[in-house]
Amino acid sequence: MLAAAVTGAVLVALLVPMALLIRTVAENGALSRATSAAESVVVAVGTPDLPLAVERMPVPATVFLPDGRVLGEPAPVSDAVRLAKTGRSVTAQAQGGREVLVSVRTAEGPVVIRVFVGDAELAGGVREAWLALGLLALALVVLGIVLADRLALRVTRPVGELARLSHRLAGGDLSARAEPGGPPEVESVGRALNHLAGRIGDLLEAERESVADLSHRLRTPLMGLGADAESLRDPEEAARIGARADALERAVSAVIEETRRRADRDAAEAVTPARRPSCDATSVVRGRVLFWSVLAEDQERAFTIELPDGPAEVAVSEGDLAACVDALLGNVFAHTAEGLAFAVRLAATATGAVLTVSDDGPGFPAEFGERGSSGGGSTGLGLDIARRTAQASGGGMRVAGSAVELVLGRGTGAG
Incomplete structure (x- = not known):
């Protein structure tokens, strides 16, 4: 539309004066021929x-003639003829055209031809010329639109490919790459987006390996902790500490396995969405x-x-829900004085379940914030784990006083 408007404006500015010039030239040519014909009689x-x-004209x-003959x-x-009889040659408008009058002085008086x-005749050839100009203008407008469309496609197609690539990257397909093309600026954006996708993949891989390496390093002190537990004289105390060391080692092993499986799982989910995890929250x-x-005790x-009384199915894996409950109960034991009571309540709902963990402590401080800032001298990651778990299931988290309420759903969303 822009090309058509610009081309049309240029053509109007050019062809309208040209059309008027063609009409003027045609009229002048017809009058000039009439004047030449009249002057050819003057000699006679x-x-x-x-x-x-x-x-013979x-x-x-x-x-x-001067004597009144015609x-x-x-x-x-x-009136133009009368004016010409005074000795002036004139061209005047007449009904149906124009009359060219040539005055010749003789001894008997003026003769008017x-x-x-x-x-x-005045418009002879004008319509044909105007039609040719109109067809030329139409052809130029169509040509301008076609060329503009080709040029626009050269830009919009690569931009569309970049948009589709960004959606694939947002969906987790970090193997997606763009074929750089189009104008230099668009091609540069494509190369930059490819570089960004590769950099994101490298960073994620480095993060996974770092987590796996850190988790692997924890195994050595855990083994030492298990050996120390076995050396305790009290069998019950040794069994209790040993059980906790074993549970911690299993958690570390799960972290290692999860980080190493995540890359393959993300790639598979980018092509085919994975089946939503679920578990029985009651169990x-x-x-x-x-x-705990x-x-x-x-x-x-x-x-x-x-x-x-029965199972409460939620859209969270068993491991994630267990980590979520551990984080909430861990906060109770870490941030309240010994001897204070706590309560855990799970209620099944039509859309999932509601988990509430409360204690008799002073509650969360007024400056309680987001991830990394709990306001209680901790990292705040425990509550962030609980929040993300609830949001992944389609629910959310609410904090009121000393109670944390998690709404666990059966679908995707954020609460």
Whole structure:
């Protein structure tokens, strides 16, 4: 549309004056031929050959003699003819065209030679010229639109490819790459986007390897902790510490396996969406509270647990939900005084379940914030783990006083 508008404006500015010039040239040519025909009779004025010269004229002509006689084509005596009889040659507008009047002085008086030029002759060839100009303008507009479309496609196609590539990268397909093309600027953007995708992949791979390496390094002190537990004289204390060391080692092993599987899983999910994980929240919460109950007895903490009578399916993997419950209960034991009671309540809902962990402590401080800032002297990562777990299931997290409420859903979303 822009090309059509610009081309049309240029053509109008160029062709309108040209069309007017063509009409003027055509009129001037017709009048010039009429004047030449009238002047060809002038040499015969005053001689006996005048009637013959009038008959041989290539165009119809009229000669007004001083004695009132009229030779040639009959014509009315107009104001222009009267003006010409005073000795002036004129060209005047007449009905249906124009009349060219040439005045010749003789001894008997002025002789006026009149040649009439009709409108058709005045516009001879003008319509054809205008039609040719119109067809030329139309052809130029169409050509401009076609060329503009080709040039626009050369830009929009690579930009569209870059948009599709960005969506693939956002979907987790870090192997997606663009074929640089189009104008230099668009090609530069494509190369930069390819570089960015490669850099993101390298950073993620480095992060996974760092987590796996760090987790692997933890195995050595864990093995030492297990050996120390076996050397304790109290069998019950040795069994308890050994069980915790084993649980910690299993958690570290799970972290190593998860980080090493994530790359392949992300690539597969970019092509085919993975099946949504799910678990029975009732079973997981019961098991984690049972695990923490040993420490609760050591710290003389009273606790209550409320669970549904049946299973409560939520869109969270068993490992993620267990880590979420551990993070919430870990906060209770880490940030409240020994002896303070806590409660765990899981309620099944039509869309999932609601998990509430509360304690008798002072509650969360007013400056409680987001990830990395809990306001309680900790990293705040525990609550962030709980929040992300709930949001991944289609729910969310609410904090009120000393209670944390997680809404666990069965679909994707953020609450």
